[in-house]
Amino acid sequence: MSHHIKGQSRTQTTLFPEALDDFVTEDNPVRVIDVFVNEINLGALGFHRVQTKQTGRPCYHPATLLKLYIYGYLNRIQSSRRLEKETHRNVELMWLLERLSPDFKTIADFRKDNSEGIKNACRQFVELCRQMNMFSDAVFAIDGSKFKAVNNKSKNYTPKKVKFLIERVEKSIQQYLSQMDTQDNNEKATGNEVSASKLVWLKERLVELEALQKEVNDHPDKQISQTDPDSRLMQTHHMSRKVCYNVQTAVDTKHHLIVSHEVTNTPDRGQLTSVANQVQEVLKTNKITILADKGYYKSEDIKALQDTGAQALVPKGDTSGAEKKGIFNRSLFRYDKTKDVYICPADNELQYRCDTTETGTGRKLRMYFDSVACRDCKIRSQCTQSEREPRKIRRWIYEEILDKMQSRLEAAPDTAVTRKQTVEHPFGTIKMWMGSTHFLTKRFKNVSTEMSLHVLAYNLKRMMSIMGTQSLVSALKG
Structure with a gap:
């Protein structure tokens, strides 16, 4: 006989069957899920069929x-069909659902029909975290992925893609017509016969593409996604482009909890104030600090947030292109607040001359230049490419706000590292849970519901790591 631990016989009966509760330990995460859902008011959060006839x-x-x-998203099981299978064989789910086994259609319909309730449940858990004083530092890193x-x-x-496809189809039609003319002139030709049905298909495809071209050009975003109309082609890492959603999150730098999130289909730039306002609403206070990367830098947004x-704390990226032109960068011109002048690299003072309005944005700017000093300057060729006009520096009337922010950034050199270590880890974790498919549903409403479930699962797991399962259960009951 082998010296191994022996299991029980499958045919062995027991006089006293174990209770299902005996299979779930006191520190099992399903106990947190059970208490959390039982303690919240589902009717007030917007869930349907809480009260029935x-x-x-x-x-x-x-x-x-x-x-x-919640159990499914916590354990990387997002599919309604897979969840149905788990209810039949998973002991933890048997305990959690009291041996109920909904079919996959019922499971899928619940997610589709209770979008608002699920989003509010996610917000409710963040509110519970706030009540536990988890966001005392009030410093949050934001980013989009x-x-x-x-x-x-x-x-x-896109217009470029449709144009390319039309040109390719037109070229194919011309090739087919040319081949048909050749065959008509050579009656003995037996090979390479042209399929008439293929030519008909190409002409029909050309009509479709021409109609699609008009539709794309008329679209506000100049882009159409046929399967999921709300998704957009976006630039991702490694210079690749994929049809995606851009998910915005704000993460607490102390405990790395996701405080707010939003599913968008636009770039990061211009969303700083929107994300910050969501954090302020959650925390019920305006006194917060937001860390972001240079992709969020927009002067009007920063002022609106400060207001x-x-x-x-948003670093500024250099988009001037001055170095490529071979002239001095604007950053080399120092502003003297006391004199209200700019000091150029040749140590000349550029005086305030007039006001102007920036085309496109409508921003009010102050213009600084010195025609005489610039005309006689020995390094003029390194400062401007114009032979007549002097080098002009434009300053936004609220530029002082940006200068103060830059001073705070220079006083805290670890800000960029803190932001990266805080906000990018949750994205990586959630994407790992999702697998290669990422979102399973379509349109903003359903995709936002999916993301809320992922965020709720992430925050639950994070809180269990911080407090421990039993302590979190006690806190939720209290």
Whole structure:
């Protein structure tokens, strides 16, 4: 006989069957899910069928299906069909759902029909974290990350792509017509016969593409995604382009909890104030500090954020292109606040001359230059390419706000590292849970619901790591 631990016989019966509760330890995460869902008011959060009529066929309580989804997203099981299978074989789910086994259609419909309730449940957990004083530092890092949509790249069209496809089809039609003319002139030709049906298909395809071209050009975004109309072709890492959603998150730098999130289909630039306002709403205070990368740098956004009472720390990227032109960068011109002048690299003072308005943005600018000093300057060729006009420096009337922010950034050199270590880890974790497919649903409403479930699962797991399962259960009950 082998010296190994022996299991029980599959045919062995027991006089006293174990209770299902004996299979779930006290520190099992399913106990946190169970307590959290039982303690919140599902009706007030917007879930349907909390209160039902006494007639008709009974339905599943929304608490049952919400527990199932939270468990699934916590354990990398997002598919409704896979969740249905798990309810039949997973002991933890048998305990959590009290041996109920909804079918996949019921599970999928719950996520589709309770979008608002699921989003509010995610916000409710963040509110509970706030009540536990988890956000005492009030410093948050924000960033956006591209999450692949259901829409394939081949089903996404831009003006450039449609033009290329039309030209290719027209070229193919001309080749077919040329071959047909050759065959008509050579009656003995037996090979390379042209298929008439192929030519008909190409002409029909050309009509479709011409109609699609008009549709794309008329679209506000100059882009159409046929499978998921809300998704957009975006630049991702390694210079590749994919059809994605851009998910914005704000993460607490102390405990790395996701405080707010939003699914968008636009770039990061211009979303600084929007994300910060969501954080302020969650925390019920305006006194917060926001860390962001240079992709969020927009002077109007930074001023709007400062006006709310928050502080922004956003580094400025150099987009002037002066170095490529072989002339001095604007950063080499120092502003003297006392004299209200700019000191150029040749140590000449550029005086304030007039006001102007920036084309496109409407920003009010102050103009600084010195025609005489610039005309006689020995390094003029390194400062401006114009033979007549002097080098002019434009200063936004609220530039002082940006200068103060830059001073705070220079006083805290670790800001960029802190932001990166804080906000990028949750993105990596959630994408790992999602796998290669990322989102499973289409349109903003359903994709936002999916993201809320991922964020709720992430925050639950993070809180269990911080407090411990049993301590978190006690806190949720309290």
